Amino acid sequence: MLRMRHEVDGGPEVLFAEEVERPGAGAGQVLVRVEAVGVTLPTVRKVREGGGPVSFGGEIAGEVVALGAGVTGLGVGDRVTGLCIADAYAEFAVLHAAMASPIPDGATAVEAVALVRSGLVARGAYEAARVEPGESVLVTAAASGVGTLALQHAKAGGAARVVAAVSSAGKADFVRGLGADEVVLYEDADWGAPYDVILDGVGGDLLGRAVRALATGGRLVAFSSGGGTVEAYELLVRGASMIGFQMRAIAAGRPELYGRWLSELWQMRDAGVLRTAVHEEIPLVDAARAHTLIEQRRNLGKVVLVP
Template sequence: MRLISYHEHGSPDVLRVEDVPAPAPGPGRLLLRTEAVGVNFVETQLRGDTAPFPSPLPGRPGGDVVGRVEALGPDTDGPVPGTRVVAFGVPAAYADQVVVEAERALVVPEDIDAATATALGSSGQTAWSVLDAARIAEGDTVLVHAAAGAVGHLVTQLAKLRGAGRVIGTVGSPAKADFVRAHGADDVVDYRQPGWADEVRRLTGGRGVDVVLDSVEGAVFKDGLKLLRPYGRLVYYGFAGSGGKVAQVAMTELFGLTYVVGVSLDAWTKADPARVAEARADLVRLVAAGALRVAVHTTLPLTRAAEAHRVIESRSQLGRVVLVP
């Protein structure tokens, strides 16, 4: 079968198609035949060795995989062969067949197309976990960074569904503004422009925001923290703009009755399994009903994984980038 990997760090050109034996599922795991793979930004950072944690070689990009169960490993309780599922955090995901942990697999209805269904993996579940941590109250003003991204356009919609009174989305280029408004934002601000935080203050009459959802970090992190009203919450869940250097917060910066909480999908799934099961069921229901709209920016063949990475690194995407066999 085909597997995309890299043996050195660098540009997307280091990605290679390899011919390898099909994997075999061990205990607690499933073998899937791939239908679609959701490409996540962090994999471009790992490939380029710019993530704020080690990126060992050889690298085999992970992702969100939609596929059919072909086999169950020994002593595995899971969907029967033939069942269509999506799994998140799949290692070596850019492949014709993948092995996934059974507990990370979610059954996908047949009427949800494969590219759309990739959002039921890490992007949709991350959006849900971020909003759980934000504890949004009815009428809150919420600032969503990178609101046109794979997670951003989902979290913007979900914030509204949870009762946010006003959502301000930030973008890295004016060309994304209409897309962000179409996916639930009341206002849009370009965070790459000097004075972007002052524009947020103007939009809120100088009061700032109740919640900041930050997957960008870098230069916007401290300004976002200063935008919080008393008892405001900044939820940190990514580092797309960090350049490999994680932001630092002095405790004295929280004296304004503000909170910072970090979220990872693994921590969320372990914290309250019953809550997570409900959230996953709700995600499927919302996507199937069209109440949560998944934007697919482009769908590319598996062999064009390098192009998929270039699209993401260009910061031009609107929603998901997906690979198909």
């Protein structure tokens, strides 16, 4: 089978394809014939900064072709999606059965990888902020896979003002089409502050500026892999708070909540409240181009690899 790899750190140019034996499903695992892989910013960053070869993890969707020992509730032929910890950029991938969730009839694999993981992060960040109807919400990285769904969660939750922060003016019409009332650029001197809630998917140097854009009593939820530091004084003078959110902590520590959010995502999709935005479906062997799109912040929505 085909699998994408890299042996040294660097940009997208270090990715290469290799032919390897198809893996087997171990105890508690399923083997999936991959139909779609969601490309994420953390994975792109790991290739450039990971300190050595990194096995590509990621969201996958496809058909179960083999079951490992002890797997119940799934069968060969089932269509599932889930977070694959290693070797996700491949024609066949091993998925822990506990991480596999069914894809409803009528939904495509591409739609599943665009909705589920990104949607869970967006939902979790929104819930962590405890947004009240009538409040103002700023979403950074608003044109990303997570950001597009976070915008829609804010609109559906009754926020009075939803503002999208993006890297370029060329993304303005796109995020407005997903419900943004206003659009600001990272480089703008005025972000239209203050905001009751900021959902930050960028981190880094932008994090401090986001804190300074909070209203009195505002809440900032940081869910990116970009790091960053915040001066405690900036929170103190606003009576504001900062909350860190990671989906893995919910999946491991509160599986009942994870399951409820997952079910509600598909319900919201069926009701037309949430819709996925896919920038492009890119052949697996062209994964370097997918990474380039994300590194250069040119994607409008989710970037998906298709074996």
